[in-house]
Each structure stands twice: as structure tokens, then as C-alpha cells.
Amino acid sequence: MAKRCMVNRELKRAKLVNKYAANSAELKKQMLDMSLTADQRDAAAKKFHALPRNSSPTRMRNRCEITGRPHGYFRKFGLSRNKLREHAMKGDIPGLVMASW
Template sequence: MAKKSMIEREIKRAKMVQQYAAKRASLKEITTNADLPMEQRFKAQLKLAELPRNSSATRIHNRCQLTGRPHAYYRKLKLSRIMLRELASFGQIPGMVKSSW
């Protein structure tokens, strides 16, 4: 089980990403537009740098929904490998059966 503070930090980051998504996208669009003057693009780049670091989507780390484990994460199921195996063994994931031969 991950520390509660780490799980809460990730939730906080996800909220911040949603909050600043539109502003960040518009500033990025300005900075990549080659038709605009260089000064305007540079000012947009500076404004982008002033935004909080946690408002960037790359700062979000995927975590298991049940345990908060950050490693060995299955994106489709939002579970770690350990919880995936455990739930599959108990038959709680539809269509998934633990193999045995």
C-alpha cells in the first residue's frame, strides 16, 4: 500500500492538470505558430513557464486504484500486476481466468 500522501499528491496533480489544460493548450498553440511574430511567441513561452509545474500532464504518474502502487501498472484496468493477479484468481475480473497447466 502506497503512502496516503503520495496518492493525495497524484490526485492534486490530476485536478491541477484539468484546471490549467485550456490555458496551457492555448499558450502552446501560440508558441508553435510560426506565423506569429517572435516577440509574441516568446512572451507566450514565458507565460507558459510561469504556470505551476504540477499543471503539466507529464507530471502525473499512473497508480493502482486499489493500492496506489506506481509500478507494474496496467492502463486498461488501472490496476497493478499484484492486484490484477489477485482479483483474477478470485474471479472478480470478467473474462479473465488464471491459467494453469
């Protein structure tokens, strides 16, 4: 089980990413727009770099929805390998069967 503070930190980051997504997209668009003057593009870059660091989507970490474990995460299911195996053995995940050959 991951520390509760780490899970809460990730939730806080997710909220910040959603909050600033439109603003950062607009500033990125202005920074790359060559029809604007260099001063306008620089001003947009300064505003972009002034945004909170945690508002960047690259700072988010995928975590298991049940335990908060960051390693061994399967995106398709949103679970870590341990919990995925437990739920697969119970039959909670339709269509998922244990491999045997």
C-alpha cells in the same frame, strides 16, 4: 500500500492538469504559430513556463486504484499486478483467465 500523502499528491496533480489543460494548449498553439511576431511568441512562451510545474501531464504517475502502488501497473485494468491477480482469481474481472499451456 503506498503512503497516503503520495496518493493525495497524485490527485492534486490530476486536478492541476485538468485545470490548466486548455490554457497550456492555447499557449503552445501560440508558441508554434509562425504568423505571430517573435515578441508575441516569446511572451506566450514566458506565460507557458510560468504555469505551475505540476500542471504538466508528464509529471503524473500511474498508480493502482486500490493500493496506490506505482510499479507493476496495468493500464487496461487500472490495477497493480498484485491486485490484478487477486481479483482475477476471485473471478471479479470478466474475460480474464489464468494462462496455462
